[in-house]
Every structure is written in C-alpha cells, then in structure tokens.
Amino acid sequence: MAQAQRRRNGNIGTGSECKEKELLLLLRERGRSEGQGHQQQRWLNRTASLNNNAKATMATVLAMAMAMLLLFYSSSTSTRITTPSTTGTADEALSISDVDADAVINLDHGDPTMFEPFWKNAGDKATVIIPGWHTMSYFSDTSNLCWFLEPDFANQVRRLHRIVGNAVTHAHHIIIGVGSTQLIHALLFALSATDTRHPVSVVSAAPFYSMYPGITDFLKSGLFRWAGDATSFKVNGSSSFIEIVCSPNNPDGTLRRAVLSTEAGKLVHDLAYYWPQYTPMRGPADKDIMLFTVSKATGHAGTRIGWALVRDADIASRMVKFIEMNSIGVSKDSQVRAARILQVISDGYELPDPDSTTSFFHFSRRLLADRWQRLRWAVEESGRFSLPQFSSEFCEFTKEHTETYPAFAWLRCDDESIEDCEGFFKSMKVLTRSGRHFGAGSEYIRISMLDRARNFDLFVERIASLGLG
16 A cells, blocks of 8 residues: 555655566566567467478477577576666666677767657557648647647646646746757847847857857857857947856756846746756746757657747747748647647646556656666776766655756766877767867766667766776
8 A cells, every 4th residue: 555655646666666667567578579479389380280290390390489589588688787776777677798899879969768668658648649630730829929839738838847846837928849949049039139230149158058059150140149158258238148048957967047147138048957857846947938848858859849938928929930930830740749748747647547657757767866876886986087966955846855867977087098088988989979069178078868778788888897907
C-alpha cells in the first residue's frame, strides 16, 4: 500500500523499485525477441509435416535455433560499465562490445533521445492519428491574436505550467513557433525599432548559448546585430539593446539574472531548461517575455514546436506578423502531436496509473541523476578534468530537496598538457563543442547529457580509462 501511495504521489521510488521497473522494460523487449523466435518455430513445424524427414529436419533447425539463442545470451552478458550507480536505470544494463572501442560518439548536439524509453513505454497513450481531412486550413482560431495557435495546444501548455509551477500564464499571450529559433527571430524583429539608422545590439552573458550569435546575424538584418558578452557591453544614453537571459543556462547549467539593467534595454528570458528533470522548481517565473520548447521539455525535438509567453499585446502582435510572413503559421499537425504529448505528461500527475510508470519528470530526473553521478565518478577517476558543482535546493514541484542535473556538462580540461579540450576529445573519437563557441576559452567543452544510453556509457568508459594505469 505504501509503495502504491508513493507512485500516486509521483515520488521517486527507491533504488530497488527503479531497478524492478527498468528490468520489466528490458524483459518486455527480450520477450518480444523470444516471441518472434517462437513464431518462426511454429512455421517450421507446419513445413516439416509436409515431408517424411520431418524429425531430422526439425532436429537440425532446433540445433541451429539453440546455437543462435546461446549466441544471443552470451552477447547480452558481455563486458559492462562498472561505474557506481544507485538509481538502477536502464543505462547500467547496456552491454559494451569490443567493436564499440572504435565508435565515434557525437555529443556535440543536444539531441534529447535519452527520453525514448519513457515514450516507448507510454504506447498508445502518446499516439496520434490524424484523418486525411483534418487540419487542412491555415487557420486555427481567428478570434485569437495568434490565429495559427491550436486551442488544444494552448490549453495543454497552460495546464502543464500550472501543474509544474514554473511559469505564470494567465496574463500572457501564447505565441507558437517552429522551435525557439523562429521565436527568437520573431522577438528580435518585434523588439527592434524600425525607424532607426542603427541596429539594436543583442547580447547575452558568457558563456552564452552558441546559437545566439548565428541566429542574430544569419539574415544580416539592419534591425539588429550580435554584440557579444553582456558583461562587457557598454551602455550609453542613446543606445538600445536586447539582452537574452538563459536560465538555467546553456551551456553551464547555472541560474541567471539580467546583467544589464536600464530603461534602454529589453529582456528575453529563455527558460527552455526550467523543468523539474533539470533543476529544482523555485516558483513560477513571471517575466514579460519567456521562451519554452517541446524539445527540451519532453524530448520531442523533431516535432519542432516552441512557445513564447508574452505579456505585451503589441510585441505579441509583431511576433505573429513575423511568423506569418516567414512561414504562414506553424504546422497544425505538429501542434496536435505536441498537445497529446503534453497531455500525457499532465495526466501522469493528475490522473496517475498505479500499474505503470507515468511520472515523466521523475523518470527523466532519475536518468539524469544516474548519468551525472557516473560522469562525476569518471572525471574524478581521470584526474584531468573538472565539472561545475551545484548545491541542493528545495523543489516546489517534488516537495523535497533536490540537486541540479543540467542537460549539458560544462567540462574543463585542467591538464596543462591539453591545449585544446575539443581537439583532445576528438582524438578519443568523442565529438563535443568547444568553449570558444560560447564566448569562453578552448579549455572548456560542452557535452550533451541527453544522448542514448549506449553512447553515454561509451563516453563515461573512455573518460574513466584515462586515469587507469
């Protein structure tokens, strides 16, 4: 009864409970493979009955099948990573073969495939079927300022923010975009003065998200330009600027506040990582402009959906005009899928199923906690690198003290013999992103913590091996 109650409350289970859940998932996958083998055997039985040598044929086939099964089970018990783990996730059950020693591990991009096991287990709950005649019109709700915003998606956005408690929504317009990238473009347009000869400066405190400079300057607009690190930006009486505040910050996971504070500036708060799997919830954010994205909230990067919460109606209207001219709205099919995904997460907390793992944020947090623990162990074993430290804080969502587990590891090469940290890891066949792209030095690299288990396990193994011998 106590265990069921904990599941209904959405609490993180004990280590043994987590192992049991992950083991069930592994057994389920293995059962599917064995089921396919039984189907093949029944087919052979029917075929063998057509000739007089059925028994001999079946014996041969069974011998071959037994050999294949032995090969399967021996490969599944090959060398495993032995880094310490207390959460009992599926990561620790993944085998590492000798062939993997030559594999190139790409941890440059923040591709959130780590979340795949949860959504596989969700099954039909997260599946969407769209009839051929649905979502054919350009328009979603002509009474809304953002006329291409699907009402159900807007409702699910407000519902999820209310459940998690990470943003105020009732006084804001929801503007949907093709990911955060289009929304940032729309905001830069909306916040820029069209009647000035000088482009507005766009800044962010270093280390800043590596895409901010490219997003700003790619179109070579005369309305705005990238001006670099906000901490070194000089403000004079006549200059205007836009400061992008990413919190928790990409790449280092720290909480951020605006560096510049003046009436001449406008602030954009990028809160893509302000979700319970990454950081403790410290109460709802209530900023004039806040950005979120499905890719980092749920892992569905390929859906290409982001949303902005904008207080000012004029700014929201200008954003809508930009998106209208840029892409004539946003895919309604993607919005339908994103709405279902958000609904599944919210249902997991408001309508929990005691017989299944439905708490997405708790599931994801266990995975990240386990990965961060093993990465810190490997870094310590190597003796050549360092990672940021984060203090434990009370989370308003989980109602307990929790640590920060960022989506990226901001790793520093402390070994003086390593002049280029990115190049060093590339020589180990690990692709990362240099600190130079984030306004920092070459002694830093950003590493994605969100890749599939196999790649992450290989990465940890290679770091730990540097300290051996």
